[in-house]
Amino acid sequence: MANVKLLFGPMLLGVFINMVLYGILIVQTYHYYLTFKKDAPWIRYLVLYLFIVESVNTGCDVAIMYQPLIENFGLPDATKNFPTLFAAEPITIVAxxxxxxxxxxxxxxxLTKSNIIPLIVVALSIVSLCGGAWTTALIVKIKLFARKPELHWPALVWFLSACIADVLITVVLVTTLSKRKTGFVATDDAISKIIRMTVQTGMLTAFFAIGDVVFFMTLPHTALNFIWDLALTKLxxxxLLSTLNARASLQELTGHGLSARNAVSSDRNRRMENTIEGPAHILGSSMYELNTHKSFENSDMEYGVTITKIVETRQDPAPGLARGLSTQ
Structure with missing residues (x-):
């Protein structure tokens, strides 16, 4: 007799978490399309694609629980076989x-102007895609909960490659962004916020993937890993949506700092121009600000942060004025 609590209890909790996160996703998607109307079309299509697939995933998850708990309630097959749409879970996660x-x-x-690490991440993501497709095909084949340990190898390929990719993305972004700090308070605050966001989001998905792997491998005859697994797509x-939507607050943060510096610089230049003429001495410094009106292809910084130059102009005193100052 199957232990129903260990089979469908974790799956039910995972579906609850999935649906809560789906509600958050609806809000984030609405906010994105309302706020960032000038993003590159392919990014807007990517967000639309994610929302459609997530909606399908949520419907499948509800059906996964409805079939054994409602439709087949009390029947032997309810706890003996995987639900029919359970096979859709791995392929939608990797999709x-x-x-x-x-x-x-x-x-x-x-950010890095290098192809090596991006190619490694792409390779790992493709391996994860293949592992997820392999897992889906095997679920369709074996059908029985009792044969769940047979899913270990394809699931291990799927989860480990995805986990390594997530950790690598997080580490590289944090390292690269840390090197972009300029010494300006507003800029460094924005970069620090991006770093915190990168760690929180990247490590969160990696943490759930690791939890899925650990529970799947150590407790093969239970469904405890599905507490992590069923929430993974929405995470x-x-x-991704949280990083895209965060650009609005980052723009405000860097914009205020840049405006203050420009105001001080303009006031200084006006005072100098009233009394001083002659050749200019240029002091260059770099500043990062958000650029939400340009497509990401023109961006040098993560999440649409681009490099601009703030130039401070200082002029040498005119020869006559210099002699007068020296005699005083």
Whole structure:
């Protein structure tokens, strides 16, 4: 007799978490389309694709629980076989995680100007995609809960590659962004916020993937790993949407700092121009600000942060004025 609590209890909790995160995803998607109307079309299509696949995933998860707990309630097959739509779970997870990981690989390429690490991330994401497809095919084949340990190898390929990709993305982004600090308070605050967000979102998906692997491998005859597994797709999508939507607050943060510096610089230049003429001495410094009106192809910083130059102009005193000052 199957232990129903250990089979369907974790799955039910996982579906509850999935649906809560789906509600958050709806809000984030609405906010994105309302706020960032000038993003590159392919990014807007990516968000739409993620929302459609997540909606399908949520419907499948509800059906996964409805079939054994309602439709087949009391029948032997309810606890003997995998629910019919259970096979859709692995393939929908990798259908979400793979394009998101490739997106971040592209961002790493823009930041590092290197192809090596992005290619590694893409390779890992493709391996994860293959592992998820392999797991789906095997679920369709074996059908029985009792044969769940046979899923170990494809699931291990799937989860480990995805986990390594998530950790690598997080480490590379944090390391690269840390080197971009300029010494300006507003800029460094924005970069620090991006770093915190990168760690929180990247490590969250990696943590759930690791939990899925550990519970799957150590407790093969239970469904405890599905507490992690069924929430994984929504974590990927919500993490991406949160990074895209955070650009608004980052723009405000860097914009205020830049405006204050420009005001001080303009006032200084006006005072100098009233009394001083002659050749200019240029002091260059770099500043990062958000650029939400340009497509990501023109961006050098993560999440649409680009490099601009703040130039401070100082002029030498005119010869006559210099002699007058020296005699005083």
């Amino acid at each position: 979400i995680s793979t394009p998101i990981q490739i997106f971040f690989a592209w961002r790493i390429k823009l 990927y999508s919500n993490c």
